[in-house]
Amino acid sequence: MNLRERKKLRTRDALLRAALELFATRGYEETTVDDIAAAVDVSQRTFFRYFAGKEETAFFVPRLAETHVVEAVRARPPGEPPLEALRRAVLESWDRINEAVEELVPIELHMRVYRVIESTPALLAAHLRRAAELEEQLAGIIAEREGLDVDADPRPRIVVALFSGVIRVTERLWSAGDDLSLDAMRQLTTTYLDQVGPALAENWRTEPSP
Amino acid sequence: MNLRERKKLRTRDALLRAALELFATRGYEETTVDDIAAAVDVSQRTFFRYFAGKEETAFFVPRLAETHVVEAVRARPPGEPPLEALRRAVLESWDRINEAVEELVPIELHMRVYRVIESTPALLAAHLRRAAELEEQLAGIIAEREGLDVDADPRPRIVVALFSGVIRVTERLWSAGDDLSLDAMRQLTTTYLDQVGPALAENWRTEPSP
DNA sequence: TTGTCAATTGTCAGTGGCTGTCACTAGCCT
C-alpha cells in the first residue's frame, strides 16, 4: 500500500472519527461540516471528497453491519425456514459485526452515535430508508433460497417486512433503554421474535400459497 | 370567515397546488422554493410562513390520510381482534380519504406526487419516518383497546409493525404498477394481508403471552 | 369615514450543506 493511499485512509478515518465524536457529544445538527474539517485540519472541500455528505459519516458504521447481515443470511443452510434463517443470521452476525466495527471506531462511540441517529429526525429518516433498501435485498435472497420469483409470490417480501418490523421495534427500544450491551440487544430481539414465531407458519412448503 | 383568513387560505392552497404540480411534472429536487413562490407570485419568505419547509408541501395530503386512518382505527368495535381492526380500518377509510383529498387537490395530481415521493430518496426517507410515527400512534391505540401497557407487552407494537410492514410493501408495489386506482390498492392490500392473516393467531386473548 | 392597531408580507442579510473550477503541491514512476 502506497504512502499516498495510506495517507488517504488516515485522513478518511480521522474525518470519520472526528465527525462521530462531534455528533455524539454536540449532536448532529449542531455539528457543521466545517467543524469536522477543522478538527482534522483539512478544508471543507476535502471532507466532501471523502464523503458524499454529512449524513454518510453517520451511516458509515451501520453500512458495515448491513453488509455482514446480508452475508450471514446468504450463508444460512437452504433447508431452514425463511424466518428461522433470518433470525439466526441476525443473532449470529452481531459478534462479527462488533469485531469489524471495533477496527474502525470504538464500539462505545458507535453506540452513542446510534442513539443520536434514533433521536435525530433527519438521521432517523435516512436510517429507515436504508433499512427499506436492506429489506428489498433480503427479500431477493429469501426468494432465491425458496426458488421463488419475488414479483410473483408475495411471501418473500412479507416475511422480510414482518421480520424487519420486529427488528426495528427492538432497535428502538434497545437504543432508548440504558443497557446498550450486545447481550441486551440479543435478549430483546429473541424475546420479541418469539412473540411472532409461534404465530407464523413454520414452513411455507407444507402450506402452498393460493 | 374573514377576508384576511380567506386570503390566507387561498394563498396556502395556491402554494400547495403549485408545489405539487411542479413536483409532479419537473420532479422534487428540480423544483426550487423560489419556483413555487414565483408561480404564486409571492416572496420566498412567504412560502416559509405557510410551510415549515419544501418537504411539508409534499406531505400535506398524506398527512390528511394518516389522520383519517387513525380515526378509523379508533372507531373500530372493541371486540375485534387487533389485526382485523387494523385491516378493516384501513380498507374502509380510503373512500373517505379520497373525498377529503379531492377537496384540496385533484386526486390524480396526488397520485402523481405519490410516485415522486416513492422515487425520490429524500422524500421516501421522510415518508418512512412519518410512517414510523404513525406506527407508534397505532400501537398506543391497539394497546388501549386491549387494555395493555405498550411498554410492558410487546404485542401491540409487533402487530402494528407486522401490519405496517405489509402495507408498506403494497404501497410500493401499487405506486410502481400502472393501475393507480383505489380498487387496485384495495385488491393488492387484501391479497397481501391474506398472506399473513392465516399465519397469525386470530385472537390474543385465547393465547396469553408468556 | 377615518385613524389606529395588528396581522401579513417583502426585503435584506446571513448560515449551512453541497458543487464546480482552477491553480498548486506532494507523492509516484521512469
Add this chain to the structure above:
DNA sequence: AGGCTAGTGACAGCCACTGACAATTGACAA
C-alpha cells in the same frame, strides 16, 4: 532528476432556511 497526476485548498456560487425590520393591508372602534 523531472515530468505526470492524484489530492488539496481557495474561491465562487446554488439552494434551503432563518432572523430582523420596514412596508402594507385588513380589522375594528370612534
